[in-house]
Amino acid sequence: MALNILVVDDSSVMRSIIIKTLKLSGIPLGDIWEAQNGEEGLRLLQEKWIDLALVDIHMPVMDGEEMIRHLRESDQYSNLPVIVISSESDPGKIEMIHRQGATFIHKPFKPETLKEVIVAITGVSHEDKD
Amino acid sequence: MKTRIKKALEEATVSTFEDICFMYPVPELKDIQKNMKLEAAAEVKYRGNFNGKLIIETRGDLLSAITANILSDDFPSSQQKNDALGEIANIICGNIVPYLGRGGKGYKIQSPKSLNKNELSEEKKQGTPVAKITLNFDQGRADIKFFVDGDLAVKEKKR
Helix, strand or coil: CCCCEEECCHHHHHHHHHHHHHHCCCCEEEEEEEECCCCHHHHHHHHHHCCCECCCCCCCCHHHHHHHHHHHCCCCCCCCCCCECCCCCCCCCHHHHHCCCEEEEECCCCHHHHHHHHHHCCCCCCCCCC | HHHHHHHHHHHHHHHHHHHHHCCCCEEECCHHHHCCCEEEEEEEEEECCCCCCEEEEEEEEHHHHHHHHCCCCCCCCCHHHHHHHHCCCHHHHCCCCCCHHHHHHHHEECCCCCEEHHHHHHHHHHHCEEEEEEEEEECEEEEEEEEECCCCCHHHHHC
């Protein structure tokens, strides 16, 4: 199964880095959608079929924590796999992210790390073609 | 603490360049790299138990090469280059503040800011870096300096 992935980050450069790393990871990719903040991310989730969201924490308009809270409260996306990618180091914040049912990846990160986490939370593997 | 910070700065900077920028440092600083002109600079300030900032400067064509690499675009705009440098500074700073104690608890890292030549010189006047490193690349070099406001040793004793 190829994964349709939503990348939410206010920095277009960071979104490019994440997408490049996804491609290097060898994960089977379907469509990749980009959003600049949580609000835009939630809107895209309503419009597209998305299997996984990669989300930053600190963003204007709606930050990552609030976006995940909305997802967990919704019937449709309460179980959507979410990975938070951030350089945040506050253990309290990271614990909060885990409590929201998301996985945390600290920047900088390698393609192998991203792959390991995605395989663990989605069950997809590089053998999956369609 | 200074030694730990210097080691952390070196590790975080190398991993950021390798994993985020897909750029690999070369060991030796050649004469041509020593005299390269300033290309760009950015700073990130942090607030918490300690306050301070991280400043990154690139020389030669390093930032252009980094941004081209990240975006897979040979002609990135100035804005894209500034964003890339700010993002790098932000990631490195986020990896250093836990070494100031309490595992990084309660630290806020502000949005990165690009610095022009005058701003850079003003910022550098305000204190001596607790740690600094230089990484050399075929396309230029990067100097990274980590500052803690006030006297780190005095503050450590007070804690």
